[in-house]
Amino acid sequence: MQIFGVVAWLAAGGALAAGGITAAWVLWLGLAAVSAVTAVTATGWLQRGGMSGLRATGSQAARSGANAAIVGELLPRFDLATRTWTTHLGTAQTQMREAIDQLLGSFDDILRELDALIGVPENKAGANDESRAAVLTQCEDQLRQILGNFEGFVRSRDEVLNTVRSLSDASGGLRVMAEDVSNLARQTNLLSLNAAIEAARAGPSGRGFAVVAGEVRRLSEESGQTGRRIGGQVEQFSQTMRQAMAQATKSAEADTLTIHSSEAAINQVVERVDGAVKQLHQRATEQTVQGQLIKAQVEQVLIAFQFQDRVHQILDQLRDSMQAATGALQQSLADGQMPDEQAWQDVLGTGYTTAEQRAVSSGTPVNASPAANVETTFF
Amino acid sequence: MAKTILIVDDSSSLRTVVRMSLTRAGYDVIEAGDGKEGLKALEGAAKVHLIVSDVNMPNMDGITFVTQVKQHPRHKFVPVIMLTTEGQDAKKQEGRAAGAKAWMVKPFNPPQLLDAVSKLILP
Numbered sequence: 001m002q003i004f005g006v007v008a009w010l011a012a013g014g015a016l017a018a019g020g021i022t023a024a025w026v027l028w029l030g031l032a033a034v035s036a037v038t039a040v041t042a043t044g045w046l047q048r049g050g051m052s053g054l055r056a057t058g059s060q061a062a063r064s065g066a067n068a069a070i071v072g073e074l075l076p077r078f079d080l081a082t083r084t085w086t087t088h089l090g091t092a093q094t095q096m097r098e099a100i101d102q103l104l105g106s107f108d109d110i111l112r113e114l115d116a117l118i119g120v121p122e123n124k125a126g127a128n129d130e131s132r133a134a135v136l137t138q139c140e141d142q143l144r145q146i147l148g149n150f151e152g153f154v155r156s157r158d159e160v161l162n163t164v165r166s167l168s169d170a171s172g173g174l175r176v177m178a179e180d181v182s183n184l185a186r187q188t189n190l191l192s193l194n195a196a197i198e199a200a201r202a203g204p205s206g207r208g209f210a211v212v213a214g215e216v217r218r219l220s221e222e223s224g225q226t227g228r229r230i231g232g233q234v235e236q237f238s239q240t241m242r243q244a245m246a247q248a249t250k251s252a253e254a255d256t257l258t259i260h261s262s263e264a265a266i267n268q269v270v271e272r273v274d275g276a277v278k279q280l281h282q283r284a285t286e287q288t289v290q291g292q293l294i295k296a297q298v299e300q301v302l303i304a305f306q307f308q309d310r311v312h313q314i315l316d317q318l319r320d321s322m323q324a325a326t327g328a329l330q331q332s333l334a335d336g337q338m339p340d341e342q343a344w345q346d347v348l349g350t351g352y353t354t355a356e357q358r359a360v361s362s363g364t365p366v367n368a369s370p371a372a373n374v375e376t377t378f379f
Numbered sequence: 380m381a382k383t384i385l386i387v388d389d390s391s392s393l394r395t396v397v398r399m400s401l402t403r404a405g406y407d408v409i410e411a412g413d414g415k416e417g418l419k420a421l422e423g424a425a426k427v428h429l430i431v432s433d434v435n436m437p438n439m440d441g442i443t444f445v446t447q448v449k450q451h452p453r454h455k456f457v458p459v460i461m462l463t464t465e466g467q468d469a470k471k472q473e474g475r476a477a478g479a480k481a482w483m484v485k486p487f488n489p490p491q492l493l494d495a496v497s498k499l500i501l502p
Binding site: 097100101104105108111115299302303304305306307308309310312313353354355376377378379 | 390391392393395396399403434435460463464465466471474475479480481482483485486487488489491494495498
């Protein structure tokens with residue numbers, strides 16, 4: 001009896017320590033009552049000499065008959081109590097299982113959400129770096145492409161300017177040619193004058209020649225005027241060209257400055273964007289690390305939940321053991337003999353599955369919360 | 380295509396923990412509450428690449444279940460990992476004799492289970 005009480009207390013205490021709070025408290029209280037009832041009954045019974053004492057004397061025989069009647073009445077009540085307690089134990093276990101299943105489901109959801117938030121941890125950082133670098137390179141390429149287009153436009157304009165410059169140079173030749181025309185006209189005019197003088201000397205025979213000399217003079221004057229007009233136009237054209245060239249050169253210098261400053265601005269933009277992206281990436285990395293820490297903690301909690309399985313196995317064995325012990329007691333009392341110590345140990349120890357149950361049985365210290373096993377036995 | 384693992388355990392919470400560990404590693408999982416249900420699940424599944432089984436279960440215990448699996452012409456080559464609270468050598472030998480390939484004592488670490496699974500699972 002006392003062995004049963006001690007084992008039951010230890011086992012219930014072990015279950016409580018292992019984490020089965022609800023079921024263990026029910027068990028604890030129940031077994032306290034079992035221990036109390038059995039201890040009182042057994043103590044009184046033993047104090048009165050037990051079965052052997054009951055058979056000792058006549059007066060004692062009368063007392064033993066009365067005790068046997070009491071024990072006979074107690075047994076059905078004790079059986080009822082055992083069945084009631086085991087039922088409560090089963091109810092508590094069911095409630096605990098359902099609650100744990102719900103908790104595990106919630107943790108499963110949490111882990112899924114964490115996975116969705118932080119993605120695949122192994123490649124996350126590298127993927128972010130590559131992605132950031134790719135986006136930045138793409139942005140930079142596009143900006144530089146715009147700059148390249150602008151430079152192309154400037155080059156195209158420079159080519160036009162060169163063409164205009166060559167035209168300006170050609171206008172100088174035109175001016176010389178216009179002067180040549182004017183010189184030719186002056187000389188022709190002089191020749192026509194000389195021809196007119198010679199025609200006058202020839203008298204009437206030179207009259208026709210004088211008319212020709214006059215026409216040549218008129219043509220030379222017109223040629224001279226045309227040469228001067230050409231010279232004027234060429235000069236005006238040259239002046240316009242010089243002005244255009246001056247403006248184009250000034251504009252080209254301004255464009256060159258604009259291109260340089262645009263390039264610098266693009267570099268600054270790229271650097272600033274890179275800095276901002278780096279900062280964002282750093283924050284994302286920190287969040288990923290935090291997420292992974294939370295995930296690891298949740299996974300540890302899930303591992304801890306496995307201990308509930310051990311608790312249930314201990315409680316199941318305890319329930320079966322209580323029923324078996326009740327049956328054994330009934331049989332012992334019916335036989336009028338105390339149960340054999342080894343047989344009693346066997347009744348209590350049948351169905352042990354965990355190391356801590358066997359430790360209780362052998363009287364060695366109980367490790368209430370065994371660590372997760374790390375070794376696998378391969379066959 | 381994901382490989383399929385059958386979990387046989389009477390503890391729904393333990394099945395949940397094992398299922399979570401395996402599905403997160405990319406395996407498909409089917410579950411059974413004892414050995415009898417495990418045999419039915421094997422019959423119903425297209426292909427099972429590995430079994431993770433408890434030992435102490437109602438209706439049909441893990442050792443009997445593995446023994447019957449190993450006698451089945453279609454499933455006898457499916458590797459079995461015993462995952463149990465039992466740590467005694469005598470029990471381990473029973474598992475070995477029945478045809479199990481590995482023995483792990485609860486509580487387990489998920490990476491430890493995944494390591495054993497990756498070593499034993501059928502191609």
